[in-house]
Structure formats: C-alpha cells, structure tokens
Amino acid sequence: MSKIIKKEQLSENVFLMILDSPLIAKERKAGQFIILQIDPEYGERIPLTIADADAEAGTITIIFQVVGLTTDMLSRLNEGDDIPILVGPLGKPTHIEKFGTVVCVGGGIGVAPLHPIAQALKAAGNKVITIIGARTKELVILEDEMRKISDELIVCTDDGTYGRKALVTEPLKEVCERKEKPDMVIAIGPPIMMKFCSETTRPYGIFTQVSLNTIMVDGTGMCGGCRVNVGNEVKFVCVDGPEFDGHLVDFDNMMMRLNAFVDIEKEKYKCYLDQIAEAKLKSQKAEVEQ
Amino acid sequence: MNYRTPEEIEIEARELFSKYISRVDELKNKERIAIPLQEMPTQAPEVRIHNLQEVALGYTPEEAQLEAMRCIQCPTQPCVEDCPVHIDVPRFIDRIAHGKFQEAVDVIKENSLLPAICGRVCPQEVQCQSRCSVGKIFKTVDKAVSIGRLERFVADWERERGEIGVPEVKPDTGKKVAIVGGGPAGLVVAADVRREGHSVTIFEAFHKLGGVMRYGIPEFRLPNEIVDKEIETLEKMGVEIRTNFVVGKTRTLDELMNEDGYDAVFIGTGAGLPLFMGIEGENLVGVVSANEYLTRANLMRAFEQDHAVTPIYRSKVVAVLGGGNVAMDASRMAMRLGAEKVYVVYRRTRKEMPARVEEVEHAMEEGIEFLFLSNAKRILGDEKGRVRAMECLRYELGEPDESGRRRPIPIEGSEFILDVDTVIVAIGNGSNPLISQTTKGIETNKWGNIITDENQKTSMDRVYAGGDIVLGAATVILAMGEGRTAAAAINKMLAEEIEKEKQQLEEARKN
Numbered sequence A: 001m002s003k004i005i006k007k008e009q010l011s012e013n014v015f016l017m018i019l020d021s022p023l024i025a026k027e028r029k030a031g032q033f034i035i036l037q038i039d040p041e042y043g044e045r046i047p048l049t050i051a052d053a054d055a056e057a058g059t060i061t062i063i064f065q066v067v068g069l070t071t072d073m074l075s076r077l078n079e080g081d082d083i084p085i086l087v088g089p090l091g092k093p094t095h096i097e098k099f100g101t102v103v104c105v106g107g108g109i110g111v112a113p114l115h116p117i118a119q120a121l122k123a124a125g126n127k128v129i130t131i132i133g134a135r136t137k138e139l140v141i142l143e144d145e146m147r148k149i150s151d152e153l154i155v156c157t158d159d160g161t162y163g164r165k166a167l168v169t170e171p172l173k174e175v176c177e178r179k180e181k182p183d184m185v186i187a188i189g190p191p192i193m194m195k196f197c198s199e200t201t202r203p204y205g206i207f208t209q210v211s212l213n214t215i216m217v218d219g220t221g222m223c224g225g226c227r228v229n230v231g232n233e234v235k236f237v238c239v240d241g242p243e244f245d246g247h248l249v250d251f252d253n254m255m256m257r258l259n260a261f262v263d264i265e266k267e268k269y270k271c272y273l274d275q276i277a278e279a280k281l282k283s284q285k286a287e288v289e290q
Numbered sequence B: 001m002n003y004r005t006p007e008e009i010e011i012e013a014r015e016l017f018s019k020y021i022s023r024v025d026e027l028k029n030k031e032r033i034a035i036p037l038q039e040m041p042t043q044a045p046e047v048r049i050h051n052l053q054e055v056a057l058g059y060t061p062e063e064a065q066l067e068a069m070r071c072i073q074c075p076t077q078p079c080v081e082d083c084p085v086h087i088d089v090p091r092f093i094d095r096i097a098h099g100k101f102q103e104a105v106d107v108i109k110e111n112s113l114l115p116a117i118c119g120r121v122c123p124q125e126v127q128c129q130s131r132c133s134v135g136k137i138f139k140t141v142d143k144a145v146s147i148g149r150l151e152r153f154v155a156d157w158e159r160e161r162g163e164i165g166v167p168e169v170k171p172d173t174g175k176k177v178a179i180v181g182g183g184p185a186g187l188v189v190a191a192d193v194r195r196e197g198h199s200v201t202i203f204e205a206f207h208k209l210g211g212v213m214r215y216g217i218p219e220f221r222l223p224n225e226i227v228d229k230e231i232e233t234l235e236k237m238g239v240e241i242r243t244n245f246v247v248g249k250t251r252t253l254d255e256l257m258n259e260d261g262y263d264a265v266f267i268g269t270g271a272g273l274p275l276f277m278g279i280e281g282e283n284l285v286g287v288v289s290a291n292e293y294l295t296r297a298n299l300m301r302a303f304e305q306d307h308a309v310t311p312i313y314r315s316k317v318v319a320v321l322g323g324g325n326v327a328m329d330a331s332r333m334a335m336r337l338g339a340e341k342v343y344v345v346y347r348r349t350r351k352e353m354p355a356r357v358e359e360v361e362h363a364m365e366e367g368i369e370f371l372f373l374s375n376a377k378r379i380l381g382d383e384k385g386r387v388r389a390m391e392c393l394r395y396e397l398g399e400p401d402e403s404g405r406r407r408p409i410p411i412e413g414s415e416f417i418l419d420v421d422t423v424i425v426a427i428g429n430g431s432n433p434l435i436s437q438t439t440k441g442i443e444t445n446k447w448g449n450i451i452t453d454e455n456q457k458t459s460m461d462r463v464y465a466g467g468d469i470v471l472g473a474a475t476v477i478l479a480m481g482e483g484r485t486a487a488a489a490i491n492k493m494l495a496e497e498i499e500k501e502k503q504q505l506e507e508a509r510k511n
Helices: A022-027 A069-075 A108-123 A143-149 A169-177 A191-204 A251-258 A262-289 B006-023 B029-034 B061-069 B078-082 B089-097 B101-109 B115-121 B133-138 B147-160 B184-195 B224-236 B253-258 B290-297 B325-336 B357-365 B434-438 B476-510
Strands: A002-009 A014-020 A033-037 A046-054 A059-065 A085-090 A101-107 A127-134 A152-157 A184-188 A208-211 A227-230 A233-236 A243-245 B176-180 B199-203 B240-242 B264-267 B287-289 B317-321 B341-345 B369-371 B374-381 B387-400 B406-410 B416-418 B422-425 B463-465
Touching: A014 A069, A022 A046, A022 A059, A022 A085, A046 A085, A046 A108, A059 A069, A059 A108, A069 A262, A101 A108, A101 A169, A101 A191, A108 A127, A108 A143, A108 A184, A127 A143, A127 A169, A143 A152, A152 A169, A169 A191, A184 A191, A191 A208, A191 A251, A227 A243, A227 A251, B006 B061, B029 B133, B061 B089, B061 B147, B078 B089, B089 B101, B089 B147, B101 B115, B101 B147, B115 B147, B115 B224, B115 B476, B176 B184, B176 B253, B184 B199, B184 B224, B184 B264, B184 B476, B224 B240, B253 B264, B264 B476, B287 B290, B290 B325, B290 B422, B317 B325, B317 B374, B325 B341, B325 B357, B325 B422, B341 B374, B387 B422, B463 B476
Parallel strands: A101 A127, A101 A184, A127 A152, A184 A208, B176 B199, B176 B264, B199 B240, B264 B463, B287 B422, B317 B341, B317 B422, B341 B369
Antiparallel strands: A002 A014, A014 A059, A033 A046, A033 A085, A046 A059, A208 A243, A227 A233, B374 B387, B387 B406, B387 B416
C-alpha cells in the first residue's frame, strides 16, 4: 500500500505523482521501474519507470501519460488516496560510469525516466548533451530539470510550437556528426522514436542504449510476456532489462507485441469511460431535479 | 470410461455401504478387494467446460468409507515409504473405514499440514498409490486404493465443519526467520518454524500468497478458498505476511540478515522462469507461456472477463505444447475461456506424460484433442504478426534417454500444419534468477537451481532453500517435503543457538 503524497498535472494527459514508499525509495537506482495495481482483485498490473526518488523523505516520483484504462484510473486518484499494490524497484539499474560525452534523448514522457539517468551520468563526470522532444509545446516536460544537469539542451517539437521544429533524430544526427563524437547515446521514449534514434546512430557506430517498456504481468521473470528479440537472443525486459543495446533490439516485433491486446484494451476502456459518463449524467440529472 | 453422474455413483455406494459396514472389522481381504473402486464424482464434462468450479466433487462419507475398506492393511506399507512426507496412510485409512474422520485428519496432520491441497494435486499414482498392495493384486495401479481421494475427503470434511484446529505455538524465542516466497514450500516452513515459537515473516512478490497454487493451478482443480484457509491458519498462528515484496529487489537477502536482524532465511522462490523452445515465430502475438496465460486467468482473474481489467487472448483454436500438469491446466483453461478447439501437442505418447492421470482423463473428457508423437517446428504469423498456424513434425520413440523415457525422434518430411490462433508453451520452467543475481555467495548449479545439502542448507550460513528453486520444476508435495526438512534444520539450528546463548549468559552471570 502506498499513499499519494502529491499529484500534479503536467499537461492534458500527463501526470506526476509522488508516492510514499520508503523501501523502494531507499533501494531504487536510476533506470529501475515499479509495478502498480489499483484494484487488488480485478485490477491490472502496469510497469512505470521511477522518475525520481527521495530516500530521506521515503518517496518516489512517477510520471505517466493517460493511454488506457489503468492509467486513466490512476489519474483520477488524488492526494491522500492509496495505491493498494506497489512493488519494486524492478529491473536492472542503468550502468553508470564515466563514458565521456553522452547524448540523452527523451521523447514525450520518456524524459521522465531519462532524468535520473542523465543526473547520475552527470554526477559521474560525463558531459551530458540532452535532446528532448514532444509532439507539441504542452507536452514538453521537465525542461528546467534537464537543463540543470545538462551541458547542452536541445528542445524540439513536432509541430514547431516550441523550440526547434524537428523530430529528435534531426539534432541527434547533427550531434553525431560533430568533431567531438559522442561516446554513447541513451534514448528513451515511444518505441518508434527509440527505433529511429538507434537507426540514426547506427552508421556512426555509437553505442545506443534504449529503455523498453513492454507488456508485463509479474515483473519478476515469471510470465515471459515482456520478451523481446535482442540480437539472436530472447530477453526478458523485466529481469534482463529494461535497458538494451538499441542496435540489437527488434523494434518491429516489440511494437507488434505491444499491441497484443489492443482491441480488448480499447473495448474495456470505452466501457469504463461510458460508465463514468453515465454516472456523471445521472448525478447531473439528480441535481437538476432537486 | 463412460461418465457417471454423482447421483449414480452415490446410489450404488449407499447400497454397498449397508452391505459391508456392519462387518467392517471382520472383512476378509478377499471381500475387501471385491469392493469396487469408488469413482470420484465429477461435474459433467459438458457443464464444467463453461465454468471454473472444481471438477472433482469429492466423496460422500459412504463412498469414502467403502473406498477405505478396500485397504487390506498390508504389513509392508509401501504407501508410507513412497509418500514424500511419510504419512501413516494405513492408519488414517483405517480410521476412515470406521467413520472416525477427525481421527483420520489428526493422523495425516502428524506429517502433512495441507491435506486438502495434497489430496487434490499430488501425483498419487507415482507416489503412495504406485506400489499399493491392492493395485498389485489387480496388476494395475489404476486399482490401487484411492489414497489421495481419501485424504481430500477427510480434509474437506474438517474444513466444511469449520473446525480446523490452529496448531499450538510455543512461547516466543526472540529468533526471527524470513521466508522468501509464499508458495507450498514456504508455507510449510512458516508453519513448522512458527510452531517452535520463532517469529516468522513471509515475503511474497505477488499481492496474494500461495505461489503456484494461486497463479498456476486453476480454480477447477484447486479452489482458492482452500489455499485461503491454510493462509488464514498461518495468520492465526501469528505469522507475519508481507506481500508486494521482492527479495533481491525491495531488500536483498544480505540486508534482511545483516540489517533487519533475521536469524535464518528460507528461500522458496520457485521455478518461475518460463522456457521457450527457440523456434521460428515464437515471439509472434498469440504465443504465450503457460505461466503468463494461467497467471492472467487465475491470479489476475481474467477468467471473469467482464470484471477484470487484465486482458487475455480470446482464442478460437489453441495449441498447448507440453505434457505435464501445467499443459493440462492451460488447455482446460483455454476451453473454459471459450476456445472452440484445443490441441495438446506432445512429443511422446500418453504413457510418458508427466501429468497426473486424472488430469489427462479429465482433459480428454472435456474434448481436448491430444496430438501425441508431435511437436512444433515453427509458428507462422499473419501480416500483423499474429499467430495463424503452427507447423508440426511427427515423432517416433527411440531408445530410453537419461530420464528413462524413450527418446522422441523427429520423422523427416512428416511436417503438417495446424491452423491455430494461439500457442501456449508449457514445456517447463527454469529457475528464477532474482535471488542468485543479487546474493553473493549463494551457489547454484548450471541451471540456476540453488544447491543444498540433505538438510536443505545452502552454501550460505543460516540460509536454507527448498521447492522448485532447488528441484527444478517439480510438484507441490515435493516442495512441501523439502520445506519440512528445511524447517526441522532451521529449528534445530536455532534451538542449539538459544541453548548456547543461555549457557553464555549463565557463565557471564557466574563470573
């Protein structure tokens, strides 16, 4: 059980929550994730990356986008509410050392899990160049936080409403072509963005690490639902990952697998939204009648 | 065998019962073995494939007593020897024959704490019933005394009367024991260690205890209510339960011992790492491990599709790969989830199947088609990456391999296509790496199983392990057996330590 200490809406669909979880706050390292479940009987377990943690206060921060039923339900919880099931920290932590120059690329809410990694890399003495991208201005998150820990920050939006009008791969390519070639790239964001970041860096031979967020049930290696092809091997994201060499990940297969239950999920989500709308209508009617 | 309704079975049993019961003590062996084996009443196949309720309904008292009268109380007692926890089988059966059901339960509980579970899921035909003298007389294990059914009967009888006794707990010793994993092995250790007065905490990764009995074995074979009852007993004994706690991640084993003050640890994390076959198409959408499929259906309640948020495949034609209990559970669950056709694809023949005989029979009754001497070669997908078919190869049996079973050999050019939309892989589990990855100094074998001595002690001081994390994928009862051994060793170690501490204290006082 974990209490929501603070809730903040970062954009229309993106929320930040600070959760009371002393044990996870103490043990977690950059790159790890948690699994939560809202209804202990009929709920679904979803993995979310830990965006930040405060070991002293005993809290962790999650940032999530409403994309379906469970994230929608989560977004409707408020400060003081409990999340009945919270387990972690899961996955292997990011390997942090002084690599030299590291480019951190974050797409959409991928910036959230990227932040603690960039922070740790900076602390380890790396030169950090950060590229953050979003569809539009409202969806740019953690810009100030990233600026603080980056030697250089490039912001771009797909529609040009803020920063450069470009996909993140454009500035990434430019950085790769610089005289001072980066030693490593870390890309976190939607699968398609990580795929193209990996394709962008491939010709330059720059090691590119991606962080995968696949379908999971237990998060401890037991179900195998999260498996991905990495090189010639099948890996479990929950225990072998979540970070892998982007040049070896079979993104196309991963994206197909992410859609495994898409029809059922849409159906259940619609049913849930209909129920909420109906309840709202009823209470409005009752008000009018009064 | 033709399906007989519970009523038909009951009527017949009642007639026979009145014939024999007055002479229960005078029956000659010849008469005993003339009593027909009491069939287990079950839900009708066409009914049960649409629900999740238990298939086997259990004996009536008359049926149980009749079945118990079939036991000839032979002096050799192979059943006791072949039981992993050495229950005094003839004695508890004798009590049942005499209608002394409570006494029968008490006999079982001298050795096994979870008879309602073991009576349901033990592979009796290869254990207690395998060398039964009655079966020997008929030259078939199928005619052995139904020890498992009798065990289940008395356990249920006790539970249904709501009179399950809570074992006595000795005064607090001040020693703390951590149990990692709330499955069958861990639950047994918890009870046995707690009885000695040590404080016990069970750490469980999931939100509910039970391990494989919760996420794996379906309701139709082992109702959750029974597992809940056992856990309730542990709680009444004062065992602390911490769910959503992954040892190795939330706290490491070293932290538990060095910082949190646990005097001993038992690792019973199970064999939870599903194996795949490494064939083409295995990562297509619609290929799923039996672990995932069953966890979604059982623990996450996806069987109740209208209530559960967790989705599960809405399959029409399913192929299940494997021949063990998990394959049976998965195939029968697929049927209940509305599949029109379910195949079990197994490389060997029915004889070599590791599944319990009763489960295979039930699966067959439920209309599941078994493709023996066949195996998947590759899985074919459509343009969306979803399973559309599976190419199989036919096999023949060659010489026995190291497991003693005849080795299956593929027949060249025997490929055939099975049109399926879901493939459930139930070919076994590797060992879960979380503890070994995060604990320096714990020795594992090449398969990742934790190495223990005959007392279940690992290479680490004060750390014991048992169940599937040691055995590889085995059975509930073997896990319980190892749990008992480990608990005895932990209790012994702690008792010696307490004694030593006492002596030291006394000596200090003297000085």
